[in-house]
Amino acid sequence: xxxxxxxxxxxxxxxxLDPKCWSGKKIGNPKTKVKGGVxxxxxxxxxxxxxxxxxxxxxxxTDMLAERNGVDAEAIWEDLESLTDDELYVFAATQPVxxxxxxxxxKDRTAGMSQKAVNAYRRENPxxxxxxxxxxKPSKLKKGSKASKRRxxxxxxxxxxxxxxxxxxxxxxxxxxxxxxxxxxCE
Numbered sequence: 649x650x651x652x653x654x655x656x657x658x659x660x661x662x663x664x665l666d667p668k669c670w671s672g673k674k675i676g677n678p679k680t681k682v683k684g685g686v687x688x689x690x691x692x693x694x695x696x697x698x699x700x701x702x703x704x705x706x707x708x709x710t711d712m713l714a715e716r717n718g719v720d721a722e723a724i725w726e727d728l729e730s731l732t733d734d735e736l737y738v739f740a741a742t743q744p745v746x747x748x749x750x751x752x753x754x755k756d757r758t759a760g761m762s763q764k765a766v767n768a769y770r771r772e773n774p775x776x777x778x779x780x781x782x783x784x785k786p787s788k789l790k791k792g793s794k795a796s797k798r799r800x801x802x803x804x805x806x807x808x809x810x811x812x813x814x815x816x817x818x819x820x821x822x823x824x825x826x827x828x829x830x831x832x833x834c835e
Contacts, residue, residue, distance in 0.1 A: 706736065759827030781832050803834035 706728070714721035728736065749772055753765035760781045761769070770776050782789070782799040789796040806829050810817070817826035829835070 702736075759824070759831040781828070783831060783833070786833055799832055799834075802832050803829065806832075806834065 710721050710724045710728070713719075714724055749761075749765050749768035752768045753761055756762040756764055758765070761778070763780050766778050766780050769778055779798070781802070782795045784795060784799075786796075786799065789799065806825055809815075810825060810829075815823055815825060817823070817829065820826065
C-alpha cells in the first residue's frame with residue numbers, strides 16, 4: 649500500500665489510535681478494529697483477559713484429570729459448576745501432580761499403604777491427612793490414645809467390609825484386606 653492510499657483510507661475510516669489501552673490490554677490480531685467507522689485499539693479490560701487465562705487453565709486441568717482417571721470431561725465440568733469463584737480460582741491455579749501413589753504402593757509390596765505411598769498420595773492431594781497403619785501391638789498402645797482410636801476404627805471398618813463382601817481370612821488369607829488387617833493387628 650502506498651502512503652497516499654493509506655492517508656486516503658485513514659481519512660475515510662477516521663483513524664483514531666490511542667497509544668495505550670485504557671487500563672486494559674490489547675488483544676487479537678490485528679490489535680485494532682473498526683468501531684463506528686473509526687479504527688481504534690482492540691482493548692479489553694485486564695480482568696477479562698485474566699478470566700480467559702484462568703478458563704484455559706481450568707480446561708487443561710479438567711482434560712488432564714479426565715484422561716488420567718478415565719472419565720468423561722463433562723462429568724468433571726458438572727462437578728465444577730457447584731464450586732464458588734474462589735474455589736474455581738484455586739482449581740485453576742493448582743496443577744495436578746501426575747504421580748501414581750498406587751504404583752508406589754504396589755512396588756513396596758506392603759499390606760496397606762507404605763510411608764512412600766502415603767507421601768506420594770499427599771503430594772497428589774494437598775491437604776490430605778492420610779497416615780500409615782498403626783503397627784504397634786495393641787498391648788503396647790495406651791488405652792484411649794489417638795493411635796489406639798485409629799487402630800480400633802480401622803479394624804471395625806474393615807470388619808464391616810469383610811462382612812459385606814463375605815470375605816473369610818481363614819479361607820483366603822492372601823486377600824489384600826486380610827493382609828492389611830494383619831498389619832494393623834486386628835484380632
